[in-house]
Amino acid sequence: xxxxxxxxxxxxxxxxxxxxxxxxxxxxxxxxxxxxxxxxxxxxxxxxxxxxxxxxxxxxxxxxxxxxxxxxxxxxxxxxxxxxxxxxxxxxxxxxxxxxxxxxxxxxxxxxxxxxxxxxxxxxxxxxxxxxxxxxxxxxxxxxxxxxxxxxxxxxxxxxxxxxxxxxxxxxxxxxxxxxxxxxxxxxxxxxxxxxxxxxxxxxxxxxxxxxxxxxxxxxxxxxxxxxxxxxxxxxxxxxxxxxxxxxxxxxxxxxxxxxxxxxxxxxxxxxxxxxxxxxxxxxxxxxxxxxxxxxxxxxxxxxxxxxxxxxxxxxxxxxxxxxxxxxxxxxxxxxxxxxxxxxxxxxxxxxxxxxxxxxxxxxxxxxxxxxxxxxxxxxxxxxxxxxxxxxxxxxxxxxxxxxxxxxxxxxxxxxxxxxxxxxxxxxxxxxxxxxxxxxxxxxxxxxxxxxxxxxxxxxxxxxxxxxxxxxxxxxxxxxxxxxxxxxxxxxxxxxxxxxxxxxxxxxxxxxxxxxxxxxxxxxxxxxxxxxxxxxxxxxxxxxxxxxxxxxxxxxxxxxxxxxxxxxxxxxxxxxxxxxxxxxxxxxxxxxxxxxxxxxxxxxxxxx
Numbered sequence: 001x002x003x004x005x006x007x008x009x010x011x012x013x014x015x016x017x018x019x020x021x022x023x024x025x026x027x028x029x030x031x032x033x034x035x036x037x038x039x040x041x042x043x044x045x046x047x048x049x050x051x052x053x054x055x056x057x058x059x060x061x062x063x064x065x066x067x068x069x070x071x072x073x074x075x076x077x078x079x080x081x082x083x084x085x086x087x088x089x090x091x092x093x094x095x096x097x098x099x100x101x102x103x104x105x106x107x108x109x110x111x112x113x114x115x116x117x118x119x120x121x122x123x124x125x126x127x128x129x130x131x132x133x134x135x136x137x138x139x140x141x142x143x144x145x146x147x148x149x150x151x152x153x154x155x156x157x158x159x160x161x162x163x164x165x166x167x168x169x170x171x172x173x174x175x176x177x178x179x180x181x182x183x184x185x186x187x188x189x190x191x192x193x194x195x196x197x198x199x200x201x202x203x204x205x206x207x208x209x210x211x212x213x214x215x216x217x218x219x220x221x222x223x224x225x226x227x228x229x230x231x232x233x234x235x236x237x238x239x240x241x242x243x244x245x246x247x248x249x250x251x252x253x254x255x256x257x258x259x260x261x262x263x264x265x266x267x268x269x270x271x272x273x274x275x276x277x278x279x280x281x282x283x284x285x286x287x288x289x290x291x292x293x294x295x296x297x298x299x300x301x302x303x304x305x306x307x308x309x310x311x312x313x314x315x316x317x318x319x320x321x322x323x324x325x326x327x328x329x330x331x332x333x334x335x336x337x338x339x340x341x342x343x344x345x346x347x348x349x350x351x352x353x354x355x356x357x358x359x360x361x362x363x364x365x366x367x368x369x370x371x372x373x374x375x376x377x378x379x380x381x382x383x384x385x386x387x388x389x390x391x392x393x394x395x396x397x398x399x400x401x402x403x404x405x406x407x408x409x410x411x412x413x414x415x416x417x418x419x420x421x422x423x424x425x426x427x428x429x430x431x432x433x434x435x436x437x438x439x440x441x442x443x444x445x446x447x448x449x450x451x452x453x454x455x456x457x458x459x460x461x462x463x464x465x466x467x468x469x470x471x472x473x474x475x476x477x478x479x480x481x482x483x484x485x486x487x488x489x490x491x492x493x494x495x496x497x498x499x500x501x502x503x504x505x506x507x508x509x510x511x512x513x514x515x516x517x518x519x520x521x522x523x524x525x526x527x528x529x530x531x532x533x534x535x536x537x538x539x540x541x542x543x544x545x546x547x548x549x550x551x552x553x554x555x556x557x558x559x560x561x562x563x564x565x566x567x568x569x570x571x572x573x574x575x576x577x578x579x580x581x582x583x584x585x586x587x588x589x590x591x592x593x594x595x596x597x598x599x600x601x602x603x604x605x606x607x608x
Contacts, residue, residue, distance in 0.1 A: 036323065046072075055073060057592075115165045129173065134166060163182065189203055204357065220255070230262065230270065253299045267296075314353040323362070424463065438476075457460045484526070519563050519565075585597035
């Protein structure tokens, strides 16, 4: 064999120059045979013989041997070590020229050769890009799209594969294909050739690659991809095949327009059916499919239009089905059910309807099942749903009287930041403008101490921010001396002072209003803490800083006036020459700021 091969390569060198087609064909057949028996070894020999350069001159449209030469290149390019040598031997340009051939076999082998050279090879892709290969292949896909004979479908599959290898994990080449209009062409291919498994699979892999790119979503949305994928999905019986469709659906469903198209094409009914079939199975692949289907369902509900269409005024079949997941014994379904409710709860009308129809009790029961050693993702999802439901004003009192605060407080001992974050957000929503509830919670020493502890959670900015905001909210909504005393005694004042320097105006403002209430109602109790937290210096900085928002300047001056009743704080105000800063603000463009500056200036002048 080895001797034969060496002879063939020598002979090929001579015949390639003489161009005697018959003897050339014999040599090429020998090479193909050798490659079929031992591809890697034969490829190494071919590389060593220096014959690759000769192949470039053999790739001519008129020759009867051209398809065989392209086939040999396709075979040797299966080896990673042969791809750069193929580029260096100048094979790309003549191969791309051959894409203009009318001969189907030449096109097939050329497509294979270029596809294999591009596989995982930056040099290969770059050379094909420079030679303009992608556009020619896309044009072929367009013109051959409607022909359904087996030979043509094989060619289409090879061309799709070539484009895939050309652009895989390369954003700029994927963007190039999208600009060339490959997406509508591939969608059309999928529709026409859905009976051909190999071509369908190739289209799906191509979609999966392209769908990751943001710029592709708009193009996909302008095709009937949703309809085609749902049609294909319904036909799949095997788990692996459905998995392939899922992998395309998930990135596409991130786009709101496509979400709606998928809902209209009936995807939700397919997903519910899968859930129904797999819910009691303990087979690994069934559990995975249940998760994929329910996750996708939740994703579809993230679009406002698709969500509202499925809610159907709370009477929709889908909404009712999702409700039934919450009391299920399957953690994945409990999670998906709670997340779905959180997504349905994105406008006041839906929230009010759900609360009036008993959703709160269902969620509280679910939370109750996860208090001890519970599933963190389920806790997080159920708390998210409760937080969203508590946003409309009319729901707050109903949820408070249903016992939501007590249910939520059971998770105060959680060490999981995502759970802590949602717990804080839920309580903050519930007490908004609910004085009695705010007072009750604000006098709960355990809660306040935990909040003060979380105000120092530097690794978790979200938890830290929410804790500060809840401390401030307890004071602002209760306006209660007892609440202020509890917060002062638990060491919360310094955190409210720090919060006044937050980069978020809304948080600065909430802190300043809470501090003004502390100063108005319990200045004596908080005096030492306000002093050691350097509140006066901070207020001076906020007033002197031109970038401070008008409401920050206004509330800082209100607070300065409230602090004058404390001797040590009053002294600090005098020492810092506040009059200069405040008098400048009398000409501020904001009327309220200018008025408050005049009042504050009078107050400072009287007190000095």
